[in-house]
Amino acid sequence: MPLTPREQILFNPGPVNLDRRIKENLFNVELCHRQPEFEQLQDRVRSRLMTNLGIDPNQFALSLMHGSGSLAVDAGLATFVRGKVLIVDNGLYCQRLARTLSMLEGAQVHVCSFGIGTPFDLQALEKAVQDLKPEWIGTVHHETTTGILNPIDDVARLAQRYSARLFVDAVSSIGVHEISRDADVICFNSGKCLESLLGIGGVIWRRDLRSFPTVPVLDVTTYADALPGTPHVQAMIALDCALDIFESEDRPGRYRRMVGAVWTAGSRHFEPLLEEEHRSWVLTSFRLAGRDPDQLFTKALEHGFVIYHGQQELRSEIFRVANMGASMNEEVIEDLFRVLSS
Numbered sequence: 001m002p003l004t005p006r007e008q009i010l011f012n013p014g015p016v017n018l019d020r021r022i023k024e025n026l027f028n029v030e031l032c033h034r035q036p037e038f039e040q041l042q043d044r045v046r047s048r049l050m051t052n053l054g055i056d057p058n059q060f061a062l063s064l065m066h067g068s069g070s071l072a073v074d075a076g077l078a079t080f081v082r083g084k085v086l087i088v089d090n091g092l093y094c095q096r097l098a099r100t101l102s103m104l105e106g107a108q109v110h111v112c113s114f115g116i117g118t119p120f121d122l123q124a125l126e127k128a129v130q131d132l133k134p135e136w137i138g139t140v141h142h143e144t145t146t147g148i149l150n151p152i153d154d155v156a157r158l159a160q161r162y163s164a165r166l167f168v169d170a171v172s173s174i175g176v177h178e179i180s181r182d183a184d185v186i187c188f189n190s191g192k193c194l195e196s197l198l199g200i201g202g203v204i205w206r207r208d209l210r211s212f213p214t215v216p217v218l219d220v221t222t223y224a225d226a227l228p229g230t231p232h233v234q235a236m237i238a239l240d241c242a243l244d245i246f247e248s249e250d251r252p253g254r255y256r257r258m259v260g261a262v263w264t265a266g267s268r269h270f271e272p273l274l275e276e277e278h279r280s281w282v283l284t285s286f287r288l289a290g291r292d293p294d295q296l297f298t299k300a301l302e303h304g305f306v307i308y309h310g311q312q313e314l315r316s317e318i319f320r321v322a323n324m325g326a327s328m329n330e331e332v333i334e335d336l337f338r339v340l341s342s
Contacts, residue, residue, distance in 0.1 A: 008304045009327050011336060013144045013172055013283050014069075014192040016325030022196065022241045031233050042227070042236055048243045053174065054181065055204055063223035065201045066231040069171030069189035072201030074100050076185045079203075079211050079220040081167055082106040083135035088125060088155060089113040091143030092311055093169060101138075106212065110134065116314065117146035117285075119278050122154055129162050136165045142173035142280045145311055146273055147320065149177060149280040156182040165209075175246065176255045176281055184209060190235060193251070193282060195325055196242035199235030255281040258323035261333045266321065269341035273318050283322040285310070293319055296340060303339045305332075 010017050031038045046064065050057050065071060077100050087098040089111050101107045112128040114120055129137070137159045141152045152168060159166040165184040173179065175193035179186055184206045191198030203220045211221050222228045259281045263272065270286035272279070288296070293309050296319055300307045308320035323333070 006304075008301075008306055009332050009336070010306045010325055011300075011321045011323070012306050012308045013320070013322040013324060014189075015198050016191065016195050017327035018197065018238070019195065019242070019245055019326040021245065022238050025241050026197070026234050026238055028237075031237070033227060033231050033233055038233060038236070041240055042231075045236060045240050045243065048240075048247075049202070052243065052246060053179065053204070056181075059206060060204050061207055061221075061224040063203045063205065063220045064227070064231075064236075065203070065220075065223050066199060066227070066229065066235070067201045068198065069169075069187065069192070069201055070096075072187040072189060072203050073097070073169050073171065075201070075214075075218040075220050076167065076187050076203045076205065077101055077107075077138075078104060078214040078218045080185055080205060080209050081136050081138065081165075082212055084108045084132060085110065085136040085138055086128060086132055086134040086164075087111045088120060088137065088139040088150070090118050090120065090148060090150065091116055091140060091145035093140045093143055093145060093171075097138050097140070097167070097169065117143075117148055117273060119148065120150060120155070122151070122158070125155070126158055129158060129164065133162065134164050136167055138167035138169075140169040140171075141179065142170070142177060142282055144172045144283050144320070144322075145314070146318070147280050147283040147285045148274055148278050149173070152180045152183070153178075156180040172282060173280065176252050190239045190242070192324060193255070194239070194242055194246065197235045197238035199232035200239055252281065255323065258328050258330075258333065259284065261330045262321055262323050265334050265337040269337055282324060283308075283320055285314075285318045285320050287318055288316065299342075300336065300339060303335070305336050305339065307336070307340075 098109050101109045167185045168183045170186050170188050174188040186204040188202045190196040190200035262284050273285035310318040
């Protein structure tokens, strides 16, 4: 049974409200992935992504997989990361890196934990690197558990200083926050800050990396120059259109304005979880201060707004508001917090 048509504003960190230009062009044609037209389309998308993200194709390859950001992360880990690995942890997605690696033969996982939502202590991290001498350091750039933005350039410099490779989950930051070109593997997807249709997971990886045998669908190297399975064709069409929009605007500038509106409107009624210097421009956590999270979610939904619960032990402590997507503006942000505070 089809869903009843309705409009709602998604304040969750992906999927996002799509620009009308993407929705209008999604089904102009239904392509077969073996047609020359689709091959030209994917080549164009690859080239534009590398250019827009400032990635040197002589040093890095780009693999586009049909799946989520989580798939991209798991595939990147399974294909490239072995030996002694230090995971820098301040959120549930950092912890997910460690769990995935713990299932891979040949990966010895060590965790340097600072606590959920706690900024990295770079001196303590350097001491952990000195003691362990890892072959890889892995972490998350924007940790959507709390909205903390981790200092990825500092971690990259630390990795270089001690001859470690760097793995970065940039699923919720790429397109808005600068990524470190000194990382060795960078994972992302199409449905967050690139503001396209979900369905494409991307892995940017340094060409001199050693790869390890894994199940074929997770072998990142096979996606660098081809698509070994049937891809999400419409997601590729959508991403091509989304890149038109990306190139026509200052995406980081828009997100800075939108998150400023979230901080201003939200702070009138709720206490932000993090100090401003540690917050991303993408998602903000606010303390519930004894409010019922389900009641808050329901109140928002009744007015056409979708907010995000806190995860696991944070469910009764915080709620989260992302400012992604084409429907985001100062007016709807003000409306959301007017509803939540009523």
